[in-house]
Amino acid sequence: MKTVIIKYNAGNVQSVMYALDRLGAGYLYTDDVAEITSADKVIFPGVGEASTTMSYLRKTGLDKIIPALKQPVFGTCVGMQLMCRHSEENNTDCMGIFDVDVKRFPADSGMKVPHMGWNNIIDYKTPLTDNIPQSAFMYFVHSYAAPVCEYTVATCDYAFPFSAMLHRDNFYAAQFHCEISGNAGQQIIENFLNLKS
Structure with a gap:
């Protein structure tokens, strides 16, 4: 099986590589x-900022390639947000795979922003x-987070309440970092690799 991690202007990719290494999964x-479409x-x-990362995707043409992929695709954190229609972060138009807009957590909620640390997910x-x-x-x-919607x-x-995970057709996404979420996060990555195309 050929697994590709998309290279673009984003951070934290090394942690994903370590997670795949722990599973004994090869990757590129x-x-x-050509490598992406044949995976x-x-x-x-x-990890990154929406407008900067979308600008890089447009420059490389990946903003058109990614939504057209037919094999299972898994976006995490900013990857998930860029798969949505629009982000309030610097008023950024994204790829529109999920027809939902990403919103900033309200400043008057009494909660610290960014949302950082461990939290539970429900309603799988x-x-x-x-x-x-x-x-x-x-x-x-x-x-920033995607509200609960038809793809949640x-x-x-x-x-x-916000979307911790989204799914539409062959596209899957998680707002959290599976690669640093212990055994449960590792299981999610393994489940993705085991999906039937």
Whole structure:
């Protein structure tokens, strides 16, 4: 099986590589279109700012390539947000795979922003959460979130309920960092790699 991690202007990719190494899964880290389109599984992770990362995707043409992929694709953290329609972070138009807008946590909620640390996810409705205990804790670092919508397959509550995970067709996404979320996060990555195309 050929797994590709998309190379773009985002951080924290090394942690994803370590997670795949722990699973004994081979991977290729690349922005080469031919390699991405021929992969069996595609991972679109990262930490970053929406407008900067979208600008890089447009410059390389990946903003058109990624939504057209037919194999399973898994976006995490800013990767998930860029798969949405629009982000309030610097008023950024994103890829529109999920027809939902990413909103900043309200400043008047009484909660610290960014949402940083361990929080539990609930209401799983995705094969990526197979063999994960209910209300599993995952590690979050973000100031923006997608509201609960028709694509929501797991939720989290911080200031308000938001989408912890999204799914549409062959596209899967998680707001949290699976790669640093212990055994439960590792299981999600393993479940993604085991998905049937």
